[in-house]
Amino acid sequence: MAQFNDTSAEIPGTPCLICEHGGLAFCGPGPGDADEPSRLSAMLGQVNLIAHDSVFREGDPATHLYSISQGAVKLYKLLSDGRRQVTAFLFAGDFFGLALDGGYAYTAETMTPALLCRFPRRKLEALFAEVPRLERRLLGLAIDDLAAAHEQMLLLGRKTAREKVASFLVMLDRRAARRGHHGPAVALPMSRSDIADYLGLTIETVSRTLTQFRRDGLIGLPDLGHAVLREADRLRQIADGG
């Protein structure tokens, strides 16, 4: 559980590493607003988690907002019989935990060892009054998430297995590039089971589809944790229903 690895008590106020990640995250410094990052730094705590550790669970009181400094996190929801829907894969620079008084709407779990920055929701809300830019940025990020969620609904409701897997690979590649990872291989820190639950498929179908892409020369699979997009354009075409 998260509590076991929670080191925020030991290192309060440590500067957030993601603030150096190209301003992707909401705690990045804004132009001409030099005061703001320090104000945020003053209230953030860091959480160091091992792989496959839960950050919070669906329904937990929403006390903090999280930002990923290092590592990868997945969000998911469960049905009573154990069926699972992974709603997002998140990486360095991404944030999560935006919720109202109803509690978190999903469970958050690390996929790799992770270093998270954590902001108390109450304190953050108090800071909104002083630094309106902050809330604006948060609203912008929520709108981005919303657009991604709509895109995922289109995928889940209307795409074929082949299109789903292609969309997944293309999405990971695009986001890795945005984080500055321009290597030939895309990291797949999640299990096949996670991928299946993200795409609304079974692990068998994910595995078969990846094998098919490999046989067709569209991708390379150097090891379980990586994929090389050899024909990225063709994959993008497949992803969009071509």
Added chain:
Amino acid sequence: MAQFNDTSAEIPGTPCLICEHGGLAFCGPGPGDADEPSRLSAMLGQVNLIAHDSVFREGDPATHLYSISQGAVKLYKLLSDGRRQVTAFLFAGDFFGLALDGGYAYTAETMTPALLCRFPRRKLEALFAEVPRLERRLLGLAIDDLAAAHEQMLLLGRKTAREKVASFLVMLDRRAARRGHHGPAVALPMSRSDIADYLGLTIETVSRTLTQFRRDGLIGLPDLGHAVLREADRLRQIADGG
């Protein structure tokens, strides 16, 4: 198209009807903030649309934020070959059109004749500085939308046809109740095709499942546009995977 029925030029500043709808919408008056509604009223325009009229299309520049005063609206996204995913059904008191500079992420279309309140995005953003409460409320609404989107992903990715249709009926009933509609019948202003595209099914499967529910005594179908939830608890149970 929307332009044809757009009456905002004729009746600028007309008070927004949804402000009387129990404070559900973001333009509702806040406690102890009597100044705010009038500021909003001053900048809103009304749009009167016939049924099956488009409000805006995916990719259009996001110039306005909309709030539904009367009528019902659907949001959807398309694949290049025409496959469609309806991402939301909206009713009086709901808002839509939240977007960044990338343009709207979805198309919005009326399902019935509708009266919409419309706020210019630029002016709204300027008002945020003066009335911070506004932006807070908008962020809260975006978070609500996000939670609903996650719930819909769970439905699309992991629920059976039976569970999807039950979830749909229960959701409509719950939202109708929240709007004060406590009658025995739930309104279904959308076509079977819309329902299918919302649930990631075909019209045939929706039709068959509704018929099955009717035969099992779970619902009544007095006419095409209404459903009576005779066994609401059982439907809720089915919806949650029981």
Added chain:
DNA sequence: GGAGCCCGATGGCCCAGTTCAACGACACTT
């Protein structure tokens, strides 16, 4: 008032993707 049209319901067949099962590749343990 009947011809055409749209929409929903229903029946029958079919297939993409699931389910079930077996197997191989590692990693960790003893």
Added chain:
DNA sequence: AAGTGTCGTTGAACTGGGCCATCGGGCTCC
């Protein structure tokens, strides 16, 4: 090095829901 567990892949059979076709009711328009 043998034993055990986990994870991914592959094969074979099954099925939920899609696809195609038909039909019927209500609507509009001559």
